[in-house]
Amino acid sequence: MVGVVACGAVASIKALWETRIMKISREEEEQRKRRREGGASGRLCVGVWEDRAVLARLKQKLETEDGRLILRIQQEDWKSLPGCLVRLNQVQEWQIHRTGLQSIPPFISSFQNLLVLDLSRNSVTEIPKQIGQLTRLRELLLSYNRIQFVPEELSGCESLERLDLAMNRSLDTLPDQLSNLKKLQHLDLSMNDFCCVPDCVVGLPALQWLDMGGNRLQYLPDDIHRMEELHSLWLQRNQLEKLPGNIVRMQRLDTLVLSSNRLRDIPPLMEDMSNLRFVNFRDNPLTLDVTLPSRKTKNPEEEEEEEEEEEDRELFGREFMQMYIQEARKRAYAVLNVHRANS
Template sequence: MAPAKRLDVPVQDLSLIRGIWEVRVKRHRQKQKKEQERMENSALIRIDQQWQYRIYCKSLKTKDLQRHLDPPTPCTGPPQDDLTVQTDSDRLIFRLEGDRWMDFPRELQWMTYLQEWCVRGTRIQQLPDVLSLFTQLTVLDIPKNAIRELPPDVGRLGELRWLNASYNRLRSVPPELGSCEKLQKLELAGNRSLSELPFELSSLKQLLHLDLAENSFVSIPVCALRMTNLQLLDLSANGLTDLPQDMDRLENLSTLFIHRNNLSYLPMCLPHIPSLKVVVVSGDLLTSIPTKLCSNPDIKFIRLYDKPISEDRRRRKEEGRRWRVQREEVQDSSDKEFMEAYLSSLQDRDTIPCSTTKVSFSCRL
């Protein structure tokens, strides 16, 4: 009987094999990322889009074709049409207004050269799927629409500087927005159901202006405390009951709006913010205020007092809000305009009044 043949089986450390494959996977992902960046920066895509746009224009009638092919002219007054493409200081701006719009126009997909969107007062509920193609977009101004969510593709707008999605129907913000590292101004006011921000927004180190007014926040988002260059923070008209004791981490903060909340005290760290210039609070519920905050001549400390109303009127007011959503949005915008005008009037004053009562007027015709 022939002897059995011996087989030498190599035995390797499993951790060593795993490490080898992890290195290979990492290199493969890096290669894919470089290829994707190369394709995004390639002129071939833009050339293809331009030719597709020309083909689309050939299918239009003569009148419509003239409107799309003529170079846009600067406009000093309001546009005559609710859909225009304008140049303003050598910037290409897309404007869309009017409640007859329920979706973006089809021809927008060929206008990837645009640098600004200004879409207001429409019934549009979602942004187009081609949003990621607008790599040159620096301003996305889309307030007072019916937008329910921001797509993850918004994180691919690497040149974005200003995002205004106020007075829509947002319930959340995508974590991918944290990839827009050049973002300087973020406005999310008036989205009633918005109550938190993803931690990934902590990477927005260049953000200077954060507006979260008229939402459902019960505390300051953690990511906001990590935005080290933040200069203006608006958390008015939320459900805040206290402020964190480490707010002095925002060393560049100059303006803080926290009125129309449920705050009964202010943290002792507020006067320690070296750049703080303006603090606006509601004085009705406040019982504890740092002495340094009131006595510091460099800080304009403004306490707003609302006229007290009866419980019956308060209940009727809450019930009426359910049926006057659009009217409430207009009123909230007026409140913000009032605060801007009021603060502007204080810039030239050496002193400010110890308290201010805001008075509303109405007349019936």
């Protein structure tokens, strides 16, 4: 009987201790939970205050110019843009230069009032697809960055008038869809890695100014005359060896820069390009050696004016072009006459 009582007492004591242990465990777990929630709440509070501080700093960068609200940041360290920037989505222009910015945030699509996005001289590597939602954007300036790829969604920027992608070095293609940019007038693709003019560029109906200098262009498209509105074409420092015959059909072209290429001749029909007022063939291995005749002066004032005219003659090169074509024609006739005489 005594053994039975002892066993019952032990069982009761064991149950009592187990109950106490479970209670203590629950209390400890509740304390840990409160600490975790308190820590998260603390971190949340810290995050809120940080956002407020960053937003206040960004607001100091706002300026109003010509009735346009501009966010201007220069020569500061902003490798990324904070999400709280969305609260300033009434901004119409971004000017963020030399900040080390590495990416354009996807929330750029929230800035539906944006007219100008200027992120020149940063370290941006790609253009987000969301940028195509900015249907009011007029200027996209991304020169001196590290962009290697342009998304087809950019064609959604239906109001775009100016696109600057100069000096991205590795950029060598553009999507065909960009020909849908019906209002694009100014395109700068200089100092990249293009070996030909993209088809979409030739298909831009409103394009007036194109710079593809400093690439690896080896030829120009035969249908270059499709760029009917083009008046300025910059092709310096490429590898062009000849010009397509249809270039003479570009009736609006008034500026043509072809310096530092591999041209050996000038198409004779270019003589009829009456609107061409600025042309430069300097530093090409042209077959003929043509030198413009010097002009005599009478007094110091006239001499100074003459020096300016000579500089213009060399710079514009139109007179040189005409003399070259005339000299080439003369030599061709001379060769033909010799051939006839021998026959």
